[in-house]
Amino acid sequence: MGRYLTRRLLQAVLVLWAAYTVSFAVLYLLPGDAVEIMAAGGGEITEVTDEQLDAVRAEYGLDAPLAEQYLDRLGAALTGDLGTSVQTGERVTALIAEQLPATLRLTASAGALALLLGSAVALAGAHTRRPWLRQTLLSLPALGASAPTFWVGLLLIQLVSFRWGLLPAIGDQGWQSLVLPALTLALPTSAVLAQVFAKSLRDAWEEPYVATALAKGASPARVTFRHAARNASLPALTVFGVLVGNLLAGSVVVETVFSRTGVGRVTATSVTVQDIPVVQGLVVLGAVAFVLANLAVDLVYPFLDPRVTTGGAVAR
Amino acid sequence: MNEPGTAHEPGTAHEPGTAETEGAARAEGRRPGPAVPGRPLLSLSDLRVSYRTRRGVEEAVRGVSLDVAAGEVVALVGESGSGKSTTGQAVLGLLPAGGVREAGRIVFDGTDLTRVDARRLRSLRGREIALVPQDPTVSLNPVRRVGHQVAEALLIHRLADRAEAAERAVALLERAGVPEPAVRARQFPHQLSGGLRQRVLIAVALAAGPRLLIADEPTSALDVTVQRQVLDHLETLTRSSGTAVLLITHDLGVAADRARRIAVMSGGVIVEAGPTERVLGAPRHPYTRALLRAAPSLDGARAVRGAGPREPGRPPLARGEELVKEFPGPRGAPAHRAVAGVSLQVRAGETLALVGESGSGKSTTARMLVRLTDATSGRVFFDGEDITRLGGARLRRLRRRVQIVQQNPYASLNPRFSVAEVIGEPLRACGVGPRRVRWARAAELLERVGLPAGTLHRRPGELSGGQRQRVAIARALAPEPELVVCDEPVSALDVTTQAQILELLTTLQDELGVGYLFISHDLAVVRRIAHRVAVMRRGEVVEEGDVERIFTSPGHDYTRELLDAIPGSRTRAVPPAGPDAAPGGRDGPWEVTTA
Numbered sequence: 001m002g003r004y005l006t007r008r009l010l011q012a013v014l015v016l017w018a019a020y021t022v023s024f025a026v027l028y029l030l031p032g033d034a035v036e037i038m039a040a041g042g043g044e045i046t047e048v049t050d051e052q053l054d055a056v057r058a059e060y061g062l063d064a065p066l067a068e069q070y071l072d073r074l075g076a077a078l079t080g081d082l083g084t085s086v087q088t089g090e091r092v093t094a095l096i097a098e099q100l101p102a103t104l105r106l107t108a109s110a111g112a113l114a115l116l117l118g119s120a121v122a123l124a125g126a127h128t129r130r131p132w133l134r135q136t137l138l139s140l141p142a143l144g145a146s147a148p149t150f151w152v153g154l155l156l157i158q159l160v161s162f163r164w165g166l167l168p169a170i171g172d173q174g175w176q177s178l179v180l181p182a183l184t185l186a187l188p189t190s191a192v193l194a195q196v197f198a199k200s201l202r203d204a205w206e207e208p209y210v211a212t213a214l215a216k217g218a219s220p221a222r223v224t225f226r227h228a229a230r231n232a233s234l235p236a237l238t239v240f241g242v243l244v245g246n247l248l249a250g251s252v253v254v255e256t257v258f259s260r261t262g263v264g265r266v267t268a269t270s271v272t273v274q275d276i277p278v279v280q281g282l283v284v285l286g287a288v289a290f291v292l293a294n295l296a297v298d299l300v301y302p303f304l305d306p307r308v309t310t311g312g313a314v315a316r
Numbered sequence: 317m318n319e320p321g322t323a324h325e326p327g328t329a330h331e332p333g334t335a336e337t338e339g340a341a342r343a344e345g346r347r348p349g350p351a352v353p354g355r356p357l358l359s360l361s362d363l364r365v366s367y368r369t370r371r372g373v374e375e376a377v378r379g380v381s382l383d384v385a386a387g388e389v390v391a392l393v394g395e396s397g398s399g400k401s402t403t404g405q406a407v408l409g410l411l412p413a414g415g416v417r418e419a420g421r422i423v424f425d426g427t428d429l430t431r432v433d434a435r436r437l438r439s440l441r442g443r444e445i446a447l448v449p450q451d452p453t454v455s456l457n458p459v460r461r462v463g464h465q466v467a468e469a470l471l472i473h474r475l476a477d478r479a480e481a482a483e484r485a486v487a488l489l490e491r492a493g494v495p496e497p498a499v500r501a502r503q504f505p506h507q508l509s510g511g512l513r514q515r516v517l518i519a520v521a522l523a524a525g526p527r528l529l530i531a532d533e534p535t536s537a538l539d540v541t542v543q544r545q546v547l548d549h550l551e552t553l554t555r556s557s558g559t560a561v562l563l564i565t566h567d568l569g570v571a572a573d574r575a576r577r578i579a580v581m582s583g584g585v586i587v588e589a590g591p592t593e594r595v596l597g598a599p600r601h602p603y604t605r606a607l608l609r610a611a612p613s614l615d616g617a618r619a620v621r622g623a624g625p626r627e628p629g630r631p632p633l634a635r636g637e638e639l640v641k642e643f644p645g646p647r648g649a650p651a652h653r654a655v656a657g658v659s660l661q662v663r664a665g666e667t668l669a670l671v672g673e674s675g676s677g678k679s680t681t682a683r684m685l686v687r688l689t690d691a692t693s694g695r696v697f698f699d700g701e702d703i704t705r706l707g708g709a710r711l712r713r714l715r716r717r718v719q720i721v722q723q724n725p726y727a728s729l730n731p732r733f734s735v736a737e738v739i740g741e742p743l744r745a746c747g748v749g750p751r752r753v754r755w756a757r758a759a760e761l762l763e764r765v766g767l768p769a770g771t772l773h774r775r776p777g778e779l780s781g782g783q784r785q786r787v788a789i790a791r792a793l794a795p796e797p798e799l800v801v802c803d804e805p806v807s808a809l810d811v812t813t814q815a816q817i818l819e820l821l822t823t824l825q826d827e828l829g830v831g832y833l834f835i836s837h838d839l840a841v842v843r844r845i846a847h848r849v850a851v852m853r854r855g856e857v858v859e860e861g862d863v864e865r866i867f868t869s870p871g872h873d874y875t876r877e878l879l880d881a882i883p884g885s886r887t888r889a890v891p892p893a894g895p896d897a898a899p900g901g902r903d904g905p906w907e908v909t910t911a
Contacts, residue, residue: 209457216469217442
C-alpha cells in the first residue's frame, strides 16, 4: 500500500511539473506577442515604442536567458508566487483564491450530481425487467452527451426560471441559484459516466462469477448491487477522474451563461484580453485539480479492488 | 423422442407422459427430506432447448430424458456443442442469453421446475440444487473475500445470521479441504491457486446442504494431480451427505472413475445411457464406440507415434545444456527460479515430450531452447551450432528453422486474416514472394493438413477448433522448419479431434522428418505420440527416458503420482505394454543427458 501510494504521489508531482513547463513554453516563449500585449496593458494592441517593450521585458524578467526565466518562474511558482495580472496588477494567486470557492461549490455539486445521476441511470437500466424502460434509460446517456452545455443551460433557464419561476436564473446567492448551473454542468459528465457504467454492468453480468452467484440462489438485485456493481464501478471511476477536468472546463461556459462569479469567468476574461500570467495560473490550477481528482481515484481503487495492492501473492 | 428413446437402458429410461406418477408427485407437493422411494430426485423428460440468435434458431438440446436418483452420481458425457452443459444450465434455470426451453419437463423431487415462478426457483437454487462451475479462476467474484462468498449461500437462504454464517463458512472451507480455512476465508480469490479456488467453489455449492449437485466440468481447468484430489474430495463429501451429482464432463475417464451411470450425449440427444461398466465395456452406439476409441486416457497403449529419430549418428537438432531461468522476485524478494538446470535434446524425426503441471517450467524450458526467452545461464545448440548468444539476422534465419504450434487455436490465429494470409505470413517474413507463390504454397500446405482448398479464403472465426489447429500446424510448417514446438497443441480440443490432430502430427513427422518438442500436462496424450518423455517438476527434470519405460516402470515417485492421477485409471487394468514398448533403460541413439 505504501509503495503504491508513493508511486502515485510521484506521478502527481510529475504531471504538475509537466503542466507548468508546457504552459510556460506555450505562453512565454512565443516571440514578441506576449511582451507587446503586456506593454499595452493587456488591452488592444496599440503602438508601443521599443523602449517601452524593453521596460516591460525588464519588469517581467523577460530579458534574461530562457533557462534562467524558466527556473526563476518555476522557483517562484513552488513558493506560491504565480506572478501578477497584467490587467489589474493583482497577484494571480490572490485572484484565483478569491474566485475559487464559488467555482468549487459549483463543480463539487456538479460532480456529486453527475455521480448520482450517472450511477442511478446505469443501475436502473441494468436492473429493470421492462424492455422499453431499459431502452429509454440506456439511450439517455447518448442524448445527454450530445447536448451542448450552453444550450442545456439556456433551456433550463427558459423553462425552470422564466416559465415556471421555480429557481433564480442568474446570480450566486444561496443554494437555489446553484441548482440549475450544477445540473447543467453535471449532465454531460453524468452521461459519459452512465454510458461507461452501464456497459461495464452489462459485461459484469456475463462474467462466470455472476452465474455462481445466481446458482447460490441470489436474486437479480443482489447480483447487480452486491456483485456486478462493485466490479463495474472500476472503469467508471477511472473515467470520472478524467472527467473532473471537464467539469472545470465546463464552468467557463456555465458561469458565463448563469452570470456567476468564479474561476470560469476569470478564465473567459483573461483569455479574451490575453492576460498571460493569469492564464498560466489557471492552467496550473486545472492541472492541480486534475491531479488531485485522479489521486483520489487511485486512493479509492484499492478499497474497491483488492487486486491493486495485494496482487501477485498467489499461494498454493 | 426417437433416437434417445431407442438408446435408453432399461431402468434408466424415462418415458415421458407417465401421467399417474407425475400427478401423484404433484399432489404430494414438495417435501423436504429424503426423496420418495422409487421416485427419481431429478427427472428430465423430452427436454428441448434452443438458442435464438441473430443468425437464427439453433437447437442445442433436442429431447433429452434422464433420471438421477437421490444420492446417485450420473455422468453426462459429450464433446463441446453436444448440449451437455446446456442441459445442466436448464436444470438450474440459468440458460445463457438467448437460450429458451422449448419443451419438456424438469421435475425435481416432485416439483416441475418449468412451472414454478422465478422466486420459487431461486429458493431452490443453492438450497436444493447447487452448481460447481467449470473454470475456478473466473467463477469467484474477484473483489470479495472467499469466506464471504461461501457465507453468502447461507445468508441468501436465511440459514444463518451474519456472524454464524461467517463461522460456518470457515468450517465449510475446512470440510472442502482448504488448509488454514480461517486465514483463507479472509483472502481474495486471486491469492488462491486454481485448485484451492475450486475447493472454495465446492464449499459454496455444498454450503446449504443441497440434494443435487450439478458439476459442470468441475476440474477440466486443473492439473491432473489436483484434479484427482478435488474429485476425490468431492466424492467423499457428496457420498457422506447423500448428495446426488450430475457430473457433466467431456472426459470419459473422469466419468468412468466417478459415475455409477453414464449418459452419452451427441448433437443434443442422449445416444446411449446405462451403468458405467456396461456403457464402457459393451458400447452399443457407434458414437460411444468412437468416443472410447478416441479417449486417450482409456486407451493408453494405442500409440500413433512416428517412426522415430532419423540418422542416429547425426548430432541432435536442438540441445540445451544446464538451462537456468530466473525471474526477478517482487519487491526485493529472492528471484524465482522457474527452470533450475535442465539439459535435454531433440533429434530430427523424434518427438520429445515435456510433461509437468502448470508452473513446472516446461514452457519456459522450451522457449529457451528455441531462443524465444534468453536463459539466465546454460547453453543452447541448434544443429551443432551454439546459438545461446545469437542475434540479429542470424537469429532471424534460425527462426525459420524452428516453428511453434500454440495451445489455443481460438486465440493464436489473427481473426482479421484469411487462412491464406495466416499460412502465408511466416513465408512473407522469410522473404518468400510474390503473393502468388505464397498462395500456392498455402494451398499445398492446406491439403497436407487435410483441409479443403476452399478454406483458403475463409477466416479463422468460420472454422471449428480442430480446423483452426490444422491451420496453425500448416502455418508452422510453411517455412519448412526442422523443429516444431507444440505447446499443449490438443488440450483445447475434443477427444475425437485430439486423436485426429495427433495422427496428423505423426503423419507429417514421418513425411517431413521434423522433430517435435511436445509440451503437455496430459500424460495420456503424451503416451500416444512421444518417443521420449522428460518429466518436469519445480523447474527440474525428475525423470527422463523412453516413453514405454516411463509408463510401465516409472522410476520416480512423482512420475508414479502423475500416472495414477490420469482419469480412468480406476477402471483401467494395469496398462498393457504397447507392442512397440522398449525395455527400460535401453541404451539407444536417443539416449539423453539428464541434469
